[in-house]
Amino acid sequence: MSARKRLLFRWLCLQVIFSTVFSKDWEAEVEPKIKALVKSCVVVPCTFNYPGTQLPDSRIRAIWHTQKKGDDIIYHEDRTKVLDSFKGRTTLLGRLGQKNCTLEIDGVRDHDNGPFCFRAEIPTLDKYSFTESCVTIFPTEDPDKPNLEKKEFLEEGVSTSFKCSTRHTCPSHPPTITWSFSNNEAIVNNRDIGHGIWEVESFLTFTPSEKDTHTELTCTINFYGGKHSTIQTPLYVKRKENIFHIIIPVAVVLGTALLFGVMCFFMSRKYKQQIQELQSGNGIWSRMSRMSQRNRQRNQPDLNMANLWSWTAALAFSCKMF
Known part of the structure; x- marks a missing residue:
């Protein structure tokens, strides 16, 4: 193999190696699916990497576009290049120098589905669209219940x-x-x-x-x-339990028992006094007893006469029988 062919072969090998290394350095991580509330806003987290040393924000241009058409741009620093339906509604929140490409979409609409992809352009290096890492948005009309x-x-x-x-x-x-x-x-x-x-x-x-x-x-x-x-x-x-919730019911029970006991005491004393009066000689019971005795004595002759007549009638009946 001539020297010229060997040099050409080495150059081709270096191109393959560098292109492989560079292609691996172009990487992005984007949340693939996000549910967003209509009329609110949605923030799409995004980080990316590029070959070479880290550059300042001013050396990198960020573009967000639809996955199907790279020319359908939803974010660009030149707003004239943005689709009319997204003008004034998209903002780049991430710092490109820190490899952050986070995007905010304001006033979410029911057709903001995507998928949307990020593209980085570095004039002194290259540009790359991360079409393998895109986000799909699912707009919803009703918020989640708290x-x-x-x-x-x-x-x-x-x-x-x-x-x-x-x-x-x-x-x-x-x-x-x-x-x-x-x-x-x-x-x-x-x-x-x-x-x-x-x-x-x-x-x-x-x-x-x-x-x-x-x-x-x-x-x-x-x-x-x-x-x-x-x-x-x-x-x-x-209700919080305290000492009053214990004292009050106990006091009511004790008061009721004491009142009942006092009433029983006075009623028992009164009945005992009445019984003693009845049993004493000057009492009503004694007077009623003497009156009953006198009545029995007064009616005694009548009872004797009645007995005499009964015997007389019995004797007369006996005589007739004979």
Whole structure:
């Protein structure tokens, strides 16, 4: 093999090696599927890599386009190149110098499905469309129902916490949470749980009273774009036990028993006194006894005459028989 052919062969090998290395350096990670609320916004997490050293933002151009047509651009720094249906609705949130290509789509519409892909252009190097890593958006008309965490039974006078939360895709305009009770002590937290989903949660702390039982506690979540969702739960407050709840029933029972005992004592004493009067000589019982004795004595002759007549009649009847 001549020297010229050997040189050409080595050059071709180097081209294959460099093209393979460079093609591996062009990489992107994009969340493949995201459900987004219509009229709200959606943030598509995106990171990418390119060959060579890290460059500043000004040396890299970011473009988002549809997967089917690279010319159907939904984001470009030159807004004249953006599709009319996406003008003013897309914003690049990521820092290109930090290899972040995160995109926000505002005012989500029911036809914002995609798939949408990212393309990086580096004038001094190359440009690359990551059509193998695209995002598909699933617009939904109704927000998810909130989650409400609470104790089943509350205790009167004891501070209690409630948690109301929901998930969303719009961290730049997180939902607001309001309670039917006072919001003075409500704490709101918005955190990224990954895969293009954020969770906003509100913690309400208040001290229930007995009058709060059987009332409704309502948590209302207002989403960016005008939609809202609510959840309600009944409150059951258990009356706090204290010493008065023990003393009062015991005092009522003891008072009733004491009153009954006093009444029994006086009634027994009165009846004993009446019995003694009846049994005494000057009592009514004694007088009635003497009157009964006199009546028996007065009627005694009548009884004797009656007996005499009875014997006389019996004797006369006997004489007739003979």
